[in-house]
Amino acid sequence: VQAWLIHDGSASAPLSGENTALAAQDLSEQVLIDLIGDWLGPRPTLVLISGKTKAQVRPVPAVPNELHPVRFSVADARVRAYGLPGLAQSSPPDLMHSDATRIAGFLSLNQGWDGVICQPGVYTSWAQISAGEIVSFQTFLSGEMARLLAPTLSLPDITTQTDWATPAYSRALEDALARPERLATALNALRIGAPVQNVSKHDTQARLWGALVGAELAAARPYWLGQQLAVIGPADISNPYCEALKHQGVPVTVADADRMTLAGLALARRLIT
Amino acid sequence: VQAWLIHDGSASAPLSGENTALAAQDLSEQVLIDLIGDWLGPRPTLVLISGKTKAQVRPVPAVPNELHPVRFSVADARVRAYGLPGLAQSSPPDLMHSDATRIAGFLSLNQGWDGVICQPGVYTSWAQISAGEIVSFQTFLSGEMARLLAPTLSLPDITTQTDWATPAYSRALEDALARPERLATALNALRIGAPVQNVSKHDTQARLWGALVGAELAAARPYWLGQQLAVIGPADISNPYCEALKHQGVPVTVADADRMTLAGLALARRLIT
Numbered sequence: 001v002q003a004w005l006i007h008d009g010s011a012s013a014p015l016s017g018e019n020t021a022l023a024a025q026d027l028s029e030q031v032l033i034d035l036i037g038d039w040l041g042p043r044p045t046l047v048l049i050s051g052k053t054k055a056q057v058r059p060v061p062a063v064p065n066e067l068h069p070v071r072f073s074v075a076d077a078r079v080r081a082y083g084l085p086g087l088a089q090s091s092p093p094d095l096m097h098s099d100a101t102r103i104a105g106f107l108s109l110n111q112g113w114d115g116v117i118c119q120p121g122v123y124t125s126w127a128q129i130s131a132g133e134i135v136s137f138q139t140f141l142s143g144e145m146a147r148l149l150a151p152t153l154s155l156p157d158i159t160t161q162t163d164w165a166t167p168a169y170s171r172a173l174e175d176a177l178a179r180p181e182r183l184a185t186a187l188n189a190l191r192i193g194a195p196v197q198n199v200s201k202h203d204t205q206a207r208l209w210g211a212l213v214g215a216e217l218a219a220a221r222p223y224w225l226g227q228q229l230a231v232i233g234p235a236d237i238s239n240p241y242c243e244a245l246k247h248q249g250v251p252v253t254v255a256d257a258d259r260m261t262l263a264g265l266a267l268a269r270r271l272i273t
Numbered sequence: 274v275q276a277w278l279i280h281d282g283s284a285s286a287p288l289s290g291e292n293t294a295l296a297a298q299d300l301s302e303q304v305l306i307d308l309i310g311d312w313l314g315p316r317p318t319l320v321l322i323s324g325k326t327k328a329q330v331r332p333v334p335a336v337p338n339e340l341h342p343v344r345f346s347v348a349d350a351r352v353r354a355y356g357l358p359g360l361a362q363s364s365p366p367d368l369m370h371s372d373a374t375r376i377a378g379f380l381s382l383n384q385g386w387d388g389v390i391c392q393p394g395v396y397t398s399w400a401q402i403s404a405g406e407i408v409s410f411q412t413f414l415s416g417e418m419a420r421l422l423a424p425t426l427s428l429p430d431i432t433t434q435t436d437w438a439t440p441a442y443s444r445a446l447e448d449a450l451a452r453p454e455r456l457a458t459a460l461n462a463l464r465i466g467a468p469v470q471n472v473s474k475h476d477t478q479a480r481l482w483g484a485l486v487g488a489e490l491a492a493a494r495p496y497w498l499g500q501q502l503a504v505i506g507p508a509d510i511s512n513p514y515c516e517a518l519k520h521q522g523v524p525v526t527v528a529d530a531d532r533m534t535l536a537g538l539a540l541a542r543r544l545i546t
Contacts (some may be wrong), residue, residue: 042377093465093466094461094465139461140457140458141458144425145418145460145461148418152414180454182492183488184366184489185413185492186368187418188396189365191396191414192412196368197366215454215456215457219455222436227325
């Protein structure tokens with residue numbers, strides 16, 4: 001959980017609560033008050049919450065500046081809380097929460113932008129934007145799979161790799177793009193390869209992400225082939241995606257995740273009457 | 274770890290040590306003595322060990338009755354220990370240990386049998402047998418992935434499902450066979466679908482295995498299409514594979530895993546001079 005104190009339109013440095021970077025979690029009132037208690041005064045403070053909340057999700061297609069925040073009842077009188085609604089899709093079944101806030105923020109800063117917004121993370125989402133609408137989206141569990149498989153492959157939980165322009169990464173990526181159905185045997189080759197062929201942890205990690213991102217790109221092809229693309233996300237997980245897209249000759253606009261969240265919150269603020 | 278006391282060619286009921294069903298593990302001498310200590314007398318007892326041991330792996334192609342057990346030095350004088358060698362393949366890199374023992378056992382009971390032996394488990398192996406030789410094999414991490422993904426999908430660790438002839442399983446299987454590259458988004462649909470569309474745990478589990486086995490069958494197609502097939506493995510993990518192969522019109526011979534292990538150990542016994 002992250003929180004910003006916004007005053008006269010400018011945001012403080014973010015305050016970070018318990019590490020939920022790798023697990024979507026409902027935000028309880030107590031967690032909220034513990035986090036931002038120091039910012040609260042005698043008069044009610046407006047609190048906007050993006051993420052998985054009680055706010056009902058809205059169906060796609062959706063227009064970001066019609067996603068009005070929903071008032072929550074909160075026992076603490078110092079807080080006037082609103083939740084930003086997430087988006088739901090029935091076929092294929094999908095949900096997005098804070099990703100929708102960042103898309104709204106990106107579009108408020110890039111009026112008239114058409115294309116696809118990719119948000120790498122534990123769950124990586126690809127959203128198609130057309131004429132100011134979020135038309136459809138699709139989410140992949142690749143980041144979660146990388147995290148779950150790390151112990152099996154004797155890797156640390158989260159990658160700290162910064163350079164993905166390596167032969168190990170691009171070869172695994174190309175193999176997976178060409179034969180994406182072979183994911184479960186490519187992963188087995190990594191399990192075997194590390195001890196038997198003395199593959200370094202660095203290369204094993206590069207090949208793990210190459211296999212996962214390659215399979216994802218194979219399945220998400222309609223979302224990036226010939227599309228205008230923006231990538232929003234934390235650098236550690238965005239980097240392999242950006243490198244893979246570059247490798248496919250797809251030009252990518254990279255946008256800062258926090259900045260897009262703040263722009264999305266600012267848009268939501270304007271929607272509260 | 275499992276152990277049998279074999280006397281005059283007939284085996285006792287198996288003795289089970291610590292549960293290593295889901296993790297390949299090196300067997301230490303202490304674990305061995307703890308497990309079979311009661312069976313040891315003053316004169317050395319012959320102990321045959323199948324699984325991941327210090328015995329060097331042999332390259333494929335390999336003839337099972339040329340896989341001579343390797344003598345281990347053991348401090349305890351009551352034990353005369355031999356390890357059964359595993360098999361290694363350089364391209365694609367792969368290893369098998371106890372699976373090789375069961376193949377040797379199966380072939381000793383089915384002389385002249387040609388075809389493919391599939392051994393579902395944490396790591397599922399597919400081995401091509403021709404003219405008494407283990408020609409090549411390929412291993413998939415599907416079972417491990419099911420285990421790792423269980424908490425993400427709020428499922429119990431190991432499936433207890435016995436009936437796989439359900440619409441939920443066959444639909445997920447067909448989807449995965451047709452679009453195996455979509456695994457990471459099919460898994461996301463399960464994460465979303467269970468809470469949002471009120472999918473039962475039973476159906477979520479069926480769809481998880483349908484997605485994983487379907488993707489595996491798509492990648493392992495040369496191993497089962499038009500092949501004579503035998504499936505050896507624990508029933509809980511073999512059942513979804515057998516149902517999937519039946520669904521594809523592939524006739525399958527099912528062989529009991531313990532019985533194949535014992536036949537493989539009996540063959541190894543005959544190879545010790």
